[in-house]
Amino acid sequence: MEIVIVASAFGMNAVRADGHLKWAQAAKRAGAAGFEVRRELFASEADAHPEQLRALGVELGELGLWSVFSTPAELYTPDGRLDDGALRLALDEAAALGARFVKLQLGGFAGDAHGAAIAAHLAERAGRAQRADGATARLVVENGQLARGGSPAQFFGLFDALAREGRAGLLGxxxxxxxxxxxDVAPLELAPRLAPHVEYIHCKTAAGEGARRFPVAPAADDARFRAVLDSLPRDVPRGIEFPFDATRIDQDAAHYVGWLAQV
Structure with missing residues (x-):
């Protein structure tokens, strides 16, 4: 079981202030196999320059970590069009980093999968740059916290549309x-149906209500959380995306890496 630590688990302000490398080193000490780089946590646009990303990728590799490149960009615009520019930029930046996965938000998908266009972008990226191991970053889309890009119907529709186009498996x-x-959707109701498409899992639960919700660590005795994991593939990486205790970050990170690998 490969465990990834998402940079934001160490605190968004801390990552913006100190840079990703410092916290990748903490992830390595905790026993993680991978580290998720978050574009929105760069201190400035200079951090997204190809040379800066390549340098960070080399440093992560020297630590023995593989990477996820996460961007808040959306694959589809609010009016339902494929966002060619956002996709191309995300693929380019992920390639510079040498990431295993490139993760976008789904955005305004409304029924047309644009599978041929997505495939063309992926082929273009593969032809222009690859990771050191010869592979390219795997494109995955994430369910977000907003109705646009977080609706179960959108994900069902996306994967059904790709299958109709003969492009099942184009992305995960x-x-x-x-x-x-x-x-207000129960993940356990969705996990069995979406499981065939799941290639990476973000692990957290939520506390609070409405707009005052916030991410928290799953309780050790949370049977619903365990049931969701049991309904999803066990051979895909699990990412820690809840905040660690700032007073004992190293101990907390190591604890949850070990726990999540076993739960």
Whole structure:
């Protein structure tokens, strides 16, 4: 079981202030196999320059970590069009980093999968740059906390549309267990149907109500959380996306890496 630590687990302000490398080192000490780089946590646009991303990728590799490149960009515009520019930029930046996955939000998908266009972008990216191991970043879309890009119907529709186009498997899904709470959707109801498409899992639960919800660590005795994991593939990476205790970050991170690998 490969465990990833999402950079934001160490605190968004801390990552913006100190940079991703410092916290990737903490992820390595905790025993993680991978580290999720978050574009929105860059201190400035200079951090997204190809040379900066390549340098960070080399440093992560020297630590023995593989990476996920996460961007808040949306694959589909609010009016339902494929966002060619956002997709191309995300693929380029992920390639510079040498990421295993490139993760976008789904956005305004409304029924037309644009599978041929997505495939063309992926082929273009593969032809222009690859990771050191010869592979390219795997494209995954994540269920977000907003109705646009977080609706179960959108994900069912996306994968059904790709299958109709003969492009099943063109991209995968990041199943964020906690994000469904923002839409008052029970993840256990969705996990079995979406499981064939899930290639990466974001692990967290939510506390609070309405707009005051916030991510928290799953309780050790949370049977519903365990049931969701049991309904999803066990051979895909699990990412820790809940905040660690700032007073004992190293101990907390190591504890949850070990726990999540066993639960």
């Amino acid at each position: 899904m990041t199943f964020d267990i906690g994000n469904w709470a923002w839409l």
